[in-house]
Every structure is written in C-alpha cells, then in structure tokens.
Amino acid sequence: MSSHSNYNPTNPVEKWFDERLPLIRFSKEHLMDFPTPKNINYWWTFGAVLAIMLVMQIVTGIILAMHYVPNIEMAFDSVEHIRRNVNYGRIIQGTHAVGASMFFFAVYIHMFRGLYYGSYKAPREILWILGVIIFLLMMATSFMGYVLPWGQMSFWGATVITNVFSAIPLVGNTILEFLVGGFVVDNPTLNRFFSLHYLLPFIIAAVVALHIWALHVPGNGNPTGVEVKSSADTVPFHPYYTMKDLFVIVVFFIPFAWFVFFAPDILGHADNYIRANPFITPAKIVPEWYLLPFYAMLRAVDFDLLFINAKLGGVIVMFGSILILMVLPWLDRSKTRSGNFRPMFRPFFWLFVLNFMMLMYLGAQAAEGIYVILSKVGTAYYFGYFLIILPILARIETPKPLPNSISESILDKYEAKALKQEKMRGEGNSEIQGKGGK
Amino acid sequence: MRNIFSALALSVILAIPLPAMAAPSGVPAELQKWSFAGIFGTYDTNQLQRGFQVFQEVCSVCHGADLIAFRNLTEAGGPEFPESQIKQLASEYYIIDPELEEGERPAILADLWPSPYATERETREANNGALPPDFSVLAKARYIPRKFPLNFYDMARAYQEGGADYIYNVLVNYEDEPPYGVEIGDVQQYNAFLGGGITMMSPLMDELVEYDDSTVPLTVEQYAKDVSAFMYWMADPHLVSRKTIGLNVLIFLSVFALLMYLVKRRIWAGVKH
Numbered sequence: 001m002s003s004h005s006n007y008n009p010t011n012p013v014e015k016w017f018d019e020r021l022p023l024i025r026f027s028k029e030h031l032m033d034f035p036t037p038k039n040i041n042y043w044w045t046f047g048a049v050l051a052i053m054l055v056m057q058i059v060t061g062i063i064l065a066m067h068y069v070p071n072i073e074m075a076f077d078s079v080e081h082i083r084r085n086v087n088y089g090r091i092i093q094g095t096h097a098v099g100a101s102m103f104f105f106a107v108y109i110h111m112f113r114g115l116y117y118g119s120y121k122a123p124r125e126i127l128w129i130l131g132v133i134i135f136l137l138m139m140a141t142s143f144m145g146y147v148l149p150w151g152q153m154s155f156w157g158a159t160v161i162t163n164v165f166s167a168i169p170l171v172g173n174t175i176l177e178f179l180v181g182g183f184v185v186d187n188p189t190l191n192r193f194f195s196l197h198y199l200l201p202f203i204i205a206a207v208v209a210l211h212i213w214a215l216h217v218p219g220n221g222n223p224t225g226v227e228v229k230s231s232a233d234t235v236p237f238h239p240y241y242t243m244k245d246l247f248v249i250v251v252f253f254i255p256f257a258w259f260v261f262f263a264p265d266i267l268g269h270a271d272n273y274i275r276a277n278p279f280i281t282p283a284k285i286v287p288e289w290y291l292l293p294f295y296a297m298l299r300a301v302d303f304d305l306l307f308i309n310a311k312l313g314g315v316i317v318m319f320g321s322i323l324i325l326m327v328l329p330w331l332d333r334s335k336t337r338s339g340n341f342r343p344m345f346r347p348f349f350w351l352f353v354l355n356f357m358m359l360m361y362l363g364a365q366a367a368e369g370i371y372v373i374l375s376k377v378g379t380a381y382y383f384g385y386f387l388i389i390l391p392i393l394a395r396i397e398t399p400k401p402l403p404n405s406i407s408e409s410i411l412d413k414y415e416a417k418a419l420k421q422e423k424m425r426g427e428g429n430s431e432i433q434g435k436g437g438k
Numbered sequence: 439m440r441n442i443f444s445a446l447a448l449s450v451i452l453a454i455p456l457p458a459m460a461a462p463s464g465v466p467a468e469l470q471k472w473s474f475a476g477i478f479g480t481y482d483t484n485q486l487q488r489g490f491q492v493f494q495e496v497c498s499v500c501h502g503a504d505l506i507a508f509r510n511l512t513e514a515g516g517p518e519f520p521e522s523q524i525k526q527l528a529s530e531y532y533i534i535d536p537e538l539e540e541g542e543r544p545a546i547l548a549d550l551w552p553s554p555y556a557t558e559r560e561t562r563e564a565n566n567g568a569l570p571p572d573f574s575v576l577a578k579a580r581y582i583p584r585k586f587p588l589n590f591y592d593m594a595r596a597y598q599e600g601g602a603d604y605i606y607n608v609l610v611n612y613e614d615e616p617p618y619g620v621e622i623g624d625v626q627q628y629n630a631f632l633g634g635g636i637t638m639m640s641p642l643m644d645e646l647v648e649y650d651d652s653t654v655p656l657t658v659e660q661y662a663k664d665v666s667a668f669m670y671w672m673a674d675p676h677l678v679s680r681k682t683i684g685l686n687v688l689i690f691l692s693v694f695a696l697l698m699y700l701v702k703r704r705i706w707a708g709v710k711h
Contacts, residue, residue, distance in 0.1 A: 261684025273579035
C-alpha cells in the first residue's frame, strides 16, 4: 500500500506507541487521509451504508442470540418471547429482520453501480471477486437466518433449498444429509443453521476487510472511469467523504425505521407466523424478496437437456448466475470503464436492471402459464448479457472520448453549466425584448 | 430423499381440505378502518375490552392463546383492564400443576392463558377432527393477498392489518347454504369469503354477547370487528409503544439528515466536484 500519511506524533507516548504498533498511523492513513476522487457521486456511498448494516446485523443478532433457543420445540416461542417479553425486543428483532432486507437493498445498489461504472475492470478484479464472495455469504447467512424462527416458511424454505443440493450427481444425497443432519429437515438442521448463522457474519466481516484492503490498493474508481492522475483529482477521505457517507446513512435509516417501527412484518411472509408443520405444505413456498430473482432462474429450467435433468439444470443455472459474476472482468473486455462513455452499452445495461426486477417479480408468482415463459426469457437475457452482449459490445462499440483527467472533466462540467446559465439568461432577455416589441 | 418426497406428497394431500391455509378465493375482502392502522394508529381500549369479552365468552371455548399471560390484559397499550379485575378473573381459571396435592391451582397474573383442551387428540375429538388454531399470533399469520403495485402502496402507508381484515371477513361471511354446485364437507358450513366450507360453524350471532356499553350495537359485524381488533393486539401487543418511539425516531432522523446535509454542503463548498 502506498503511504499517504502525514501523521507526525508529537507527544512522546504517541511516538513510543507508533514505533511499536503504528495503529494510529494506519487509521489516519486509511480512514482519514486516504486520497479519494473528487467526483464520485451518491451511488458510491452505499459501501459505507453496507459497512454500517453489517455492524447493525451483528449487534442486533448477538442480542437476539442471548434470548433465542435453537430447538424445534422452543424456537418459535422463543422468538415470540423476544417480541413480547424482552425489553425493546420487538424493536431489536424487527431491526434484525428488516435489516436483512435493507442490507440486500443496499448491496444490490452497490453491485449495479459496479456493473454500470465497470468497477470490476483492471486493476480491481480481486476487489470485485471478493465482493461476489461477500454476496454469496450474505445469501447463505440470510437464508439460514430465515430458518431460525421455525415458522412454516422457515421449514419449507429450508426443505426446498437444501433439496436443491440433492440434484448434484453421485454425491447429492450425501451432501443433503450432511447439510440437514439427517434425512429430513429437523432439529439437527436448526442447530447447525443457528451455529452457522452466528459464524458466517464474522467471516463476512473478514472478507469485507480484504475487500477494503483491495480497494485501498488501486483506490476508488469514479464516474468517468479515468484513474486518478494527480493530487488535484482527489480530496482526503475525511471530512469530505466521511460526512457525505454519514449523510446518506442517516437518510437510509429513514425508510429502515419506517419498516421497523410501523410495518416490521410487511417484508416477510405471514405464513412464518404459523409454527413449522412437516405435514402441511403452505399454498406457495416463496423465499424472501431479495432471493427471488435467483429462485425464478432456478425454476425457469423445467426441461431436460441431454444428460442434465431439469432439477440439476435449475441448480446449475442458479449457482451459475452468481458464479458468472466472478469471471465478469474477463467477459467484458471493453477498455472504457464507465457506462457514461459507452452509448451502446447503456440500453443493454438498463434492460438488464429491468430484467432483474422482472425476475424478482416472477420468483414470487406460481410456476405456471405466462410466468414460466417470462422466467425463461429473463434467465436467457441474464446470461446473454454477460456471455454474448458484453463480449460483443467490447469489440464493436466506439466509446465517447474520455476526459484527460478527473479535474478536467470537473472543469468541463462547470463550464458547460456556466454556458447553459448564460444561454438561459440570454433567452430570457430576448423574450422580454420580444414582449416589449409587441 | 424418498422420505422428503413422500412427506411433500403427503402434506400436499393433507393441505387440500384446509381452506383456511390457502389464499381465500371467495368474495373480495372488505377492508375495515382500524384505529391501530397507519403511523399514528393506537388501540381503542374500549374496543379491546369488548373484543376480550367476545374472545372469553365465545372463542376461548375452543381456541387457546398460549402466549398471552393474564398480566398482559392489564398492561399499557392493551385492553388495560384494572389489575384487581384480572386477578379476580385469573382466580376463576385453574392451572394444572402435578407438583401440588390437588393437581391444580387457581391462576395468577403471571400465568399464561390456559388451553381449553389438554391434548391435540382431545381437541380434535371435540371439534369434528379439526384443530382450532391458537389465537396468540393468528392475526399475523393471516393476510389479504395484495398484487403489485398495491403491495408497494401498502408499504408506503404501513398497512399491517391484513390479518385483522382477514378474520373480520371470515366472521361476517357465513352463509346457511352453499351456492349451487359448491361441495362442502359434512361437518362444515359455507363461508363466502373463503369460497368454500369451514369446519368452524358460524360462531357469532346478533345479541350473543351482552356489552356493558349500551351505545354499542350488538351485531355480528360489531362483534367481529371487536374480536379481530383484540386478536390483532394479542399478535402485536407492543404496537402502541413501538409506533410512539417510531415517530420520535423519524423526527430525530429527519432533523439529523437535514443537519448532515448542511454539514456536507458546507464542507464541499470550496471544492469543485
């Protein structure tokens, strides 16, 4: 890591400490002085939101674990006990449950920002791949967390999703039995899911540390996609971005609080207020909203292909839809990072966003009629975007000319603004004159 | 593997004769105006007290509420009965306690609402094979399905009362005879909201419960509304305090956000970006 520190300890204690463990120096370098491009916009603030959300989930989760009982006879009632009898329990539990949704909302914005601005391109491939790993870990964590209240959706969600692994040839059933700790989802499943649900967030935190490390080697990208050329292009992270991020975090907390305090159950499914019952299947088994696009892709494959049966095909497609993100830096070979300078890329990107939302909608619908066809079209576009459209665009697209530097692009922006204002003033004058003439 | 599929198959078969599990397919729900709706909503204490009366005199004969303690009935934000009244009420119920010589004792405030039946088998035998669901969280376990984009509208107005609406609509839509061509079970009654038979016979009729307040009409609709509100309170007993804190949190966050915006603007004022 390059050094950006202007930390000069003056007091002898600080000096003594700095020579032995330069913790303050490190913090100053990376949390305060770190040079950050001047021009990054609000889409870049979601990294900070996500860091706060992770802390939020860990803190509320640790408190919940003090009162929760991972036993199939008592799990449901212990969650109700938290809601009813623990001081502020309804709010802590609500914050954790709604927090999962807000966490995913923020991570989707963060990822789509990366997709639009080409944040995955050299030299940030490792940074991007670490992000995909975090996303995978988040999905596993949230899925296992949803099982813990041991309601109907918990139980049946666990049954459907663990069953997915049985599609793997030869070892599928062994994996399934290993995952659920028996032949069916039961007490051992709940015990291991609780254990893992407690463990994974700390692994996420560790990967986040690597993610930030990998960010601080090349530094932040920016909306122009042009790398930082001189110190004129940057400002220190503190106070410029600490305060901007904090502003967004507070704004982000407003809808968060809205759900927690006024509608804590609206993002979940009512069936999870029914105790798990292995003998009654809910009319519709749906995962939480944030997993729906992937669930839709899993169900879209309802046909056998050569030696791959429909079930295995669905599993390959579902896991493939995330694993493909890992190789994205080598699929999109366009030299231009930012979508702002890629006129042909932009419509395909926005179509990809719409398509993702459509898949989310379809994941919640019954697998019948038009929904199945649309799911197939949506899945095809999802993969087509990465495997066909991006590689071809890299070859045929002529990007718009890039500015020479970040500062130049900022100056251009200000000049354009000034020109526009002048023009408007000019038009206003002529209009007044025109009226006078009449 | 085979176990899972047989369990799945079995459960699908078992689920079919339970219309209350599936989304209702009958007449559309009539959504009610609830005092606890929206961000300023609070429970109407009088309504909860009336609802409790209906629950105690009618529903609790078959339905349990095993997460509710007698003390909850005295707590702020609920029916707020006087403590002495609930102590008296509790003492009329018996709690089974094998440690005691008599095998049972009168309930106290800290006790949970006693189940009307000792075992599931006993429950089913008394109810034509059906299992009357526990009331503790039932109002949260039922909902009125809302399609896109209505579900987003519900988020924007914090609509959480689907369960209360569901229960109300079940209670007021009983019909003596099923419409021509609709088959229902031998021990079932037709319910127009569910669009099928239900093993619980119509539990309410006009003037069934005597209210103290003579200005409140003694109709099925009124009973249904009161007991649905009471059941919603049972499922969400801290709603009032939560919403009160929530309003303060929203005000705090809005002011904090405004201040942070001004801070951010001030800091960036000298930098072209």
